[in-house]
Amino acid sequence: xxxxxxxxxxxxxxxxxxxxxxxxxxxxxxxxxxxxxxxxxxxxxxxxxxxxxxxxxxxxxxxxxxxxxxxxxxxxxxxxxxxxxxxxxxxxxxxxxxxxxxxxxxxxxxxxxxxxxxxxxxxxxxxxxxxxxxxxxxxxxxxxxxxxxxxxxxxxxxxxxxxxxxxxxxxxxxxxxxxxxxxxxxxxxxxxxxxxxxxxxxxxxxxxxxxxxxxxxxxxxxxxxxxxxxxxxxxxxxxxxxxxxxxxxxxxxxxxxxxxxx
Amino acid sequence: xxxxxxxxxxxxxxxxxxxxxxxxxxxxxxxxxxxxxxxxxxxxxxxxxxxxxxxxxxxxxxxxxxxxxxxxxxxxxxxxxxxxxxxxxxxxxxxxxxxxxxxxxxxxxxxxxxxxxxxxxxxxxxxxxxxxxxxxxxxxxxxxxxxxxxxxxxxxxxxxxxxxxxxxxxxxxxxxxxxxxxxxxxxxxxxxxxxxxxxxxxxxxxxxxxxxxxxxxxxxxxxxxxxxxxxxxxxxxxxxxxxxxxxxxxxxxxxxx
Ligand SMILES: Nc1ncnc2c1ncn2[C@@H]1O[C@H](COP(=O)(O)OP(=O)(O)OP(=O)(O)O)[C@@H](O)[C@H]1O
Ligand SMILES: [Mg+2]
Numbered sequence: 001x002x003x004x005x006x007x008x009x010x011x012x013x014x015x016x017x018x019x020x021x022x023x024x025x026x027x028x029x030x031x032x033x034x035x036x037x038x039x040x041x042x043x044x045x046x047x048x049x050x051x052x053x054x055x056x057x058x059x060x061x062x063x064x065x066x067x068x069x070x071x072x073x074x075x076x077x078x079x080x081x082x083x084x085x086x087x088x089x090x091x092x093x094x095x096x097x098x099x100x101x102x103x104x105x106x107x108x109x110x111x112x113x114x115x116x117x118x119x120x121x122x123x124x125x126x127x128x129x130x131x132x133x134x135x136x137x138x139x140x141x142x143x144x145x146x147x148x149x150x151x152x153x154x155x156x157x158x159x160x161x162x163x164x165x166x167x168x169x170x171x172x173x174x175x176x177x178x179x180x181x182x183x184x185x186x187x188x189x190x191x192x193x194x195x196x197x198x199x200x201x202x203x204x205x206x207x208x209x210x211x212x213x214x215x216x217x218x219x220x221x222x223x224x225x226x227x228x229x230x231x232x233x234x235x236x237x238x239x240x241x242x243x244x245x246x247x248x249x250x251x252x253x254x255x256x257x258x259x260x261x262x
Numbered sequence: 263x264x265x266x267x268x269x270x271x272x273x274x275x276x277x278x279x280x281x282x283x284x285x286x287x288x289x290x291x292x293x294x295x296x297x298x299x300x301x302x303x304x305x306x307x308x309x310x311x312x313x314x315x316x317x318x319x320x321x322x323x324x325x326x327x328x329x330x331x332x333x334x335x336x337x338x339x340x341x342x343x344x345x346x347x348x349x350x351x352x353x354x355x356x357x358x359x360x361x362x363x364x365x366x367x368x369x370x371x372x373x374x375x376x377x378x379x380x381x382x383x384x385x386x387x388x389x390x391x392x393x394x395x396x397x398x399x400x401x402x403x404x405x406x407x408x409x410x411x412x413x414x415x416x417x418x419x420x421x422x423x424x425x426x427x428x429x430x431x432x433x434x435x436x437x438x439x440x441x442x443x444x445x446x447x448x449x450x451x452x453x454x455x456x457x458x459x460x461x462x463x464x465x466x467x468x469x470x471x472x473x474x475x476x477x478x479x480x481x482x483x484x485x486x487x488x489x490x491x492x493x494x495x496x497x498x499x500x501x502x503x504x505x506x507x508x509x510x511x512x513x514x515x516x517x518x519x
Contacts, residue, residue, distance in 0.1 A: 165313055166343035170357040170408065171333050180356065184347050261347040261388050 049231040054238060057231040071239070073215040074205060077133065078243075081140025082201045089145045089197070090190070093152020098182065103153070110149050118143035119207045126212065136208040143204045144197040151193020152186065159185035188262065191255050198247045206240060217243075263334060263411035263444055264289050264324040265310060271318030271469075272305050278469040279305050282319075285463065285472065287412070289325060292438060292445040292482075294455035296505055297465030297473075298512035303448045304416050306470065310446060311335045311414045327411035332361050336410035340417040342397045344389040351376065351385040354404045375407035378437060395426035402434065406441075413445040420450060431457060435482060452501050456494060457485060464504045467512040474504045 031051050037043050038050035045053065061067040095102035096110075118139055125135040159182050167177045209218025221236035265287040272280040279302040287293045295303050308314030310321055312335065327334040336357075344353050354372045363371070376382050379399040389397055398418060405413060418434075419427040435458055438445065449455050455462045456478060464474045478497060480490045 162339065162341060162343050163345065166337070166339060167356070169311055169313055169333075169335075169337045170404075172356075172360050176360050180359075181345070184345070259347075261390070 046228065046230060049234060053231045054234040058235040058238060061232065061235060067239075070215050070217050070220045070236075073213075074209065074217045074243075077136050077140060077208070077216065078201055078205050080133075081137040081205070082144050082198065084137065085141035085144025085201070086148050086194070086197065088141070089148025090152055092145070093149040093190075094156070096149065097153040097156025097186070098178065106149070106153075110146060114146045114150065119204060119211075122208055122211055131212055136205075136213065139208050140201050140204045143200045147196045147200060148190075148193055151196065152190055155186035155189025155193070156182055158189060188255075188259055191251065191258065194251055194254075195248070198251065199244065202240065202244050202247070263327055265335075265412050265444060265446070266322045266324060267306075267310065267319065268322070269319040270306070270309055270316050270321060272302065272309060272314065273317045280309075280316075281469040281471050283470070283472060287444055287446055289444055290442040291460045292447060292458055294447045294449060294459035294462045295465060296449060296452060296455050296462060296501070297470055298467045298505070298509045299450075300512065301465045301468050301508070302470035303465060306465075307337075307414050307416050307446060307448050310412075311337055313337075323412065328409060331409040331411050333357065333408035334411040336405045336408055336413055338398075338401050338405050338413065338415040338418045340421055342389070342394075342401045342421070344397055344400055346389050349386050349388055350381055350392070350400050350403075353389070353400055354407050357404050357408050371407050375403040378406055379403040380433070393426070394422045395430050398422065398430060399433075402437070406437070410443055413443045415445065416448045417450065418447075419454060427451075427454075434458070439482060452498060452505065456498055456501070458482065462501060464501070464508070467508045467515070473508065476501055476504070 034048075035050045035052060038045050038048060038053075049057075058067075092102075092106060092110075096106040097103070121142065122135060122139050125138050129135040129138060163181050163185065164177060167181045172180065205216075206218035206221070209216035210222045213219040217236055217240055221233055221240075224230070224233035224236060267283050267285040270280060270283040270285075271278075283306060285293075295306065297303055305314055309316045312321075323334065345356065348356065351372050354375050355368060358368050358371055372385075373382075376385055379402050381396070381399055381403055384392065384396060389400070392400070398421075401418070419430055422430065431454060438458065447455070447458055459478060460482075462476045462478065463472060464476065465471065466473045476497065478485075480493055484490050485494055
């Protein structure tokens, strides 16, 4: 054929290709720039200490032993508040998921109370429960409760109706339908809710500790700020981030184990 | 066991879906139900198995269930309805676990059902690892495991591709011929109906009424033989004639919802 041309390729782009190590390199470059800027006096170390200084401060705190006291008090509040809020949230979410009256009463109530920033209730909770641990734990529990309720009942809602009908058609009693169909079917949604509730718990923990606590990572960060000890301040922030990272990793492991079928 | 519908009717709110269905499925019979989309076939099957409460009429079973039957009226679902978090064997076991069975008896029943449906090597697989045909085999195995007296099937093959459908239909026919369980088989596919059923019930468009019941005189085992080709072709023609008119009208209907 005389008039012969190749068909030009025009289908490229618009589909992300994984680039190896890009994330790690980007992270390292950012840290290196930061370190460089501080060491060469581009920013004052008083306002922004170098990453190495922050890590060193964390090491000092560790050897001094004060770190553990702050961390342990924080962990008690975090775990106590999260477990309390989660247990109550699961129970309420279950009631709203499977029980029509529970839903009729619960859904409007939850929608109305969910938007209240729970930290704003801390002063009230302090009046009720005192300045001690109870008011902080209650704040965290409240903050965890609402997203857990919502995650639980929407997860139950999302369980395919046909699976429930199938179980009924084989004569499974209601208790078994709940245990073998509804709960395992809702588990992915409930676990996804844990991700949200743990991050909320962490935020509330730090805020509550900044408002009124002697010990705890939040209190430590606040005190360091008051004393202009920015390296210790950032060490505290780093610690909180590591805590959040650890929780996230733990949840990923939990999902891997429990949701292997996906 | 026989299944009897007495002037069964159903309305979803104002939507009249079924009207005056009087029908007896004889012991050991396979009755196919065909009809246009939305004429209430699934609703009828749901009423037959006690999953949908009819707004008119009643359904009865007559006669004893076979010995060892754990769930006299049992479904096979169009979308398989398998639990994705359970393995094949465990999905089959779900139908048995709530009965007071010895662990060995339960395991033997599961094994037997898996063997009959050719799923032995797949017992530890999860549904997402299986093809559509294999998944429906699990659905069939689960139904066989409870030794049903009446089998209700709602378009069990319609989610499968044409070749898988043909293969599974042959296997299913062999299973059915061995057990001759009273069955109701809902389908859009006249070929399936003509291959499996003793009688074929044609429903009208919504509200579904019985338009015609066609008996297939040729025994299932002989239907694929060349000698039966002519009789089967005539039946197919007759059936298509009955279904076509309803399908045309249903097709031209404007959705009212
Ligand atoms: N739960 C429900 N609530 C309200 N309307 C429904 C409900 N289930 C089905 N319908 C309607 O009732 C009619 C009959 O539904 P049904 O599923 O029984 O029909 P079908 O013959 O099985 O249809 P198809 O061939 O598409 O499977 C349809 O118009 C459908 O939209
Ligand atoms: Mg249907």
